[in-house]
Amino acid sequence: MLKIIADETKISEKRTELLVIGCFFNEDYSDLLNKFDDEISVAGKVIISHIQKFGVLNELYTFAKIPARKILFAGLGNKNEFNTEKSRIISGKIIQYAKEIKIKELSIIFNFSKDMIESFVEGILLSSYTFENFKTSKNNNTIDKVSILIESNSKEIQKKINETSVICQSVNLGREISNLPPNECSPDYLAKIALDLKHQGIKPKILSLDSMKDIGLNGIVSVGGGSINTPKLIVLKYEGSKKEENPILLVGKAVTFDSGGISIKPSEKMEEMKFDKCGGVNVIAIMKSLSALNIKHNVIGIIPAVENMPSNSSYRPSDIIKMYNGKSVEVINTDAEGRLILADALAFGIKQYKPKLIIDMATLTGACIIALGSNIAGIIGNDEKLTQKVLDISKVTDEKMWELPLLEDHHEQIKSKNADIKNIGGRAAGAITAAAFLSNFVENIPWVHLDIAGTAWNQEGSLSKSYNPLGATGFGIRTIIKFIMSEII
Numbered sequence: 001m002l003k004i005i006a007d008e009t010k011i012s013e014k015r016t017e018l019l020v021i022g023c024f025f026n027e028d029y030s031d032l033l034n035k036f037d038d039e040i041s042v043a044g045k046v047i048i049s050h051i052q053k054f055g056v057l058n059e060l061y062t063f064a065k066i067p068a069r070k071i072l073f074a075g076l077g078n079k080n081e082f083n084t085e086k087s088r089i090i091s092g093k094i095i096q097y098a099k100e101i102k103i104k105e106l107s108i109i110f111n112f113s114k115d116m117i118e119s120f121v122e123g124i125l126l127s128s129y130t131f132e133n134f135k136t137s138k139n140n141n142t143i144d145k146v147s148i149l150i151e152s153n154s155k156e157i158q159k160k161i162n163e164t165s166v167i168c169q170s171v172n173l174g175r176e177i178s179n180l181p182p183n184e185c186s187p188d189y190l191a192k193i194a195l196d197l198k199h200q201g202i203k204p205k206i207l208s209l210d211s212m213k214d215i216g217l218n219g220i221v222s223v224g225g226g227s228i229n230t231p232k233l234i235v236l237k238y239e240g241s242k243k244e245e246n247p248i249l250l251v252g253k254a255v256t257f258d259s260g261g262i263s264i265k266p267s268e269k270m271e272e273m274k275f276d277k278c279g280g281v282n283v284i285a286i287m288k289s290l291s292a293l294n295i296k297h298n299v300i301g302i303i304p305a306v307e308n309m310p311s312n313s314s315y316r317p318s319d320i321i322k323m324y325n326g327k328s329v330e331v332i333n334t335d336a337e338g339r340l341i342l343a344d345a346l347a348f349g350i351k352q353y354k355p356k357l358i359i360d361m362a363t364l365t366g367a368c369i370i371a372l373g374s375n376i377a378g379i380i381g382n383d384e385k386l387t388q389k390v391l392d393i394s395k396v397t398d399e400k401m402w403e404l405p406l407l408e409d410h411h412e413q414i415k416s417k418n419a420d421i422k423n424i425g426g427r428a429a430g431a432i433t434a435a436a437f438l439s440n441f442v443e444n445i446p447w448v449h450l451d452i453a454g455t456a457w458n459q460e461g462s463l464s465k466s467y468n469p470l471g472a473t474g475f476g477i478r479t480i481i482k483f484i485m486s487e488i489i
Contacts, residue, residue: 002128004121004165006157007147011035011109012066014149018106019068020094023048024079032111037065044071051075055090057097068107072097082112084119085398091123092466099128099141107147117148117157118164122478125168126467131179166292167481171474174285178278178457178472182257185277186229187305190254194234194284194303201291207233218321219329219344223337224306226261226314233345234280236287236301240294247298248484249355250287251345253338253362254280254305261308261334262316275472276338278456279361280305282477289481297484302349304341308334320419324348325441328419336424338364339434343441350443357386358447359483360438361476367430369454374461376400376454377475380435383446390448390483397478401450410436452476 007014012035021044023029029048033041040062047058054077061070074090076082091108098106110117124146132138150157177185177193191206198204209230212221217233224231234254255276259265265273280303287301315321319331321340325347329340342360349355368378379394379401381387387403394401410432413425421440425433435449454461455475458468 002125002143002146004124004146004148004161006154006161007107007149008152008154009147009149011149014107014147015067016069016105016107016147017103018070018072018098020072020074020106020108022074022076022090022109022111023051024076024082025052027079032109040065040071044073047073053077054086055093057093076112084116084396087112087116087119088123088126088398088467089465091120092127095124095127095143096466098143102141104143105145105147106143107149109149114157117160120148121161121164122168123467125165126171127469129172129175129469131176131469131471133180163293166289167478170285170289170481171477173288174278174282174474174477175472177281177284178275178474180274182274182307185256185274187224187232187254187256187307188229190256190277190280190284190303190305191232191234194236197236197284197288200288201238202287203237203239205235205237207235215324216322217324217344217348219323219340220304220306222315222319222321223261223308223340226311227307227309229256229307231304231306233348234284234303234305236284236303238287238290238295238299238301240290240296241298245298246356247300247353249349249353249358250283250299250301250480251342251349251358251360252280252283252301252303253277253342253360253364254303255338255341256305256307258308258335258337259310261337262310262314263334264310265335272457272459275457276363277305278363278472279452282361282474282480285474285477286480286484290484293481293485295484299484300349300353300355302345304345306337306341308337323441325351327421327440330416330419330422332422332424336434338362339437340423342438346438346441350445355445357383358442358445359390359450359480360448361450361452361480363453363456364451365431365434365453367427367434368451371404371431372402372454374454374459375463376402378402378404378431378451379448380404380406380432380451381446381448382406382439382442383448386446387448389486390479393482393486394479397482399455399475399479404432404435406432406435406439450476
């Protein structure tokens with residue numbers, strides 16, 4: 001595992017394979033470069049004078065004139081335009097470059113604002129992730145250690161590095177599980193991963209198919225009925241508060257593969273439907289981090305895990321399902337399955353744990369991608385203060401979200417002639433009517449719904465970012481962990 005160390009060693013004395021210096025355009029670095037040998041100093045000044053754009057990398061061999069074997073100059077662009085997202089991107093680019101030249105250790109001079117340390121470390125750790133589980137010939141270009149060279153306060157900086165490392169490890173865990181193919185990652189496999197969290201300060205519980213039938217979780221049972229891989233309801237309990245505090249409830253959709261069921265999807269890009277489990281996997285990854293971060297709140301994570309397949313036991317269009325909370329739902333389309341399993345999980349979580357607020361995450365609708373593209377998640381809620389708090393934190397993490405309205409018109413679209421509601425409201429406002437459906441199962445508890453269909457993995461239209469390798473992104477994990485770490489509303 002990559003280690004990041006806050007290091008107060010003098011720059012001119014640091015022995016390292018690669019010494020990285022970030023350079024703002026039109027800034028004077030004479031004082032820094034004068035700490036080196038004269039030849040290195042002169043060459044460095046010439047290189048810096050030609051770096052005008054953000055992201056440009058230039059290498060300088062030192063020929064043993066200083067302890068560092070090579071120096072890498074990294075363009076940071078204009079100082080007044082540099083921000084946390086650019087710090088993630090440039091540190092990610094540096095790590096990508098270091099991997100390309102196959103070095104195991106490097107040192108980076110941290111010569112900009114200390115409030116950038118968190119995002120800078122995020123770029124390092126998130127860009128270091130690769131998914132190679134099934135390759136016979138693996139890329140061994142891994143980095144073991146990064147030293148961040150600072151002048152003082154190494155203990156304070158190291159504490160922030162360690163905290164950020166825990167969060168990023170959760171993101172990379174979420175990516176790792178989300179990237180697994182459906183023949184490897186079934187509902188049962190997710191349940192086994194969840195059970196392993198008992199070593200992470202979590203109390204796990206798994207409800208089997210028979211248990212769900214007995215208590216009326218018919219939405220989950222119906223969606224999972226077409227697959228030989230039976231559904232599971234995963235419940236994860238974290239007790240961070242000794243007092244009887246009502247918990248935060250996190251619910252995540254985990255469809256380990258979504259064929260669409262009887263309303264089968266087109267074959268094009270169906271292979272991407274292994275990512276339909278990302279919301280539930282994110283919840284598992286978030287829960288894993290809580291003990292290490294010493295979170296002082298009670299948190300419940302619920303993950304309904306199913307595989308949506310067509311067979312002679314599949315649920316059908318026109319079926320009417322009595323949900324856990326007693327409402328009846330007419331099935332119009334079996335490919336609108338995520339809202340059915342989420343609805344049961346939400347109602348179950350409310351009845352069993354009486355949460356003070358709810359956040360759900362789901363790759364729920366293609367309509368959200370049509371509305372917002374592949375780089376912005378939709379956010380819809382019933383509580384303005386809660387919604388705004390999540391939005392504010394998403395601006396810090398640069399996990400972009402956009403609030404969509406939820407009005408009475410949208411509730412009208414999902415009314416059914418044969419049941420209380422139907423599971424799809426037509427093409428218009430599809431992302432919003434999906435949320436309108438879910439709102440029937442959250443009662444009056446403050447609730448936020450995140451539709452991450454466009455952002456959960458790198459797909460058509462996704463922006464290329466150095467810290468987001470191909471595959472699952474772990475989108476939303478950093479935002480929700482930071483939300484839980486904050487002073488809850």
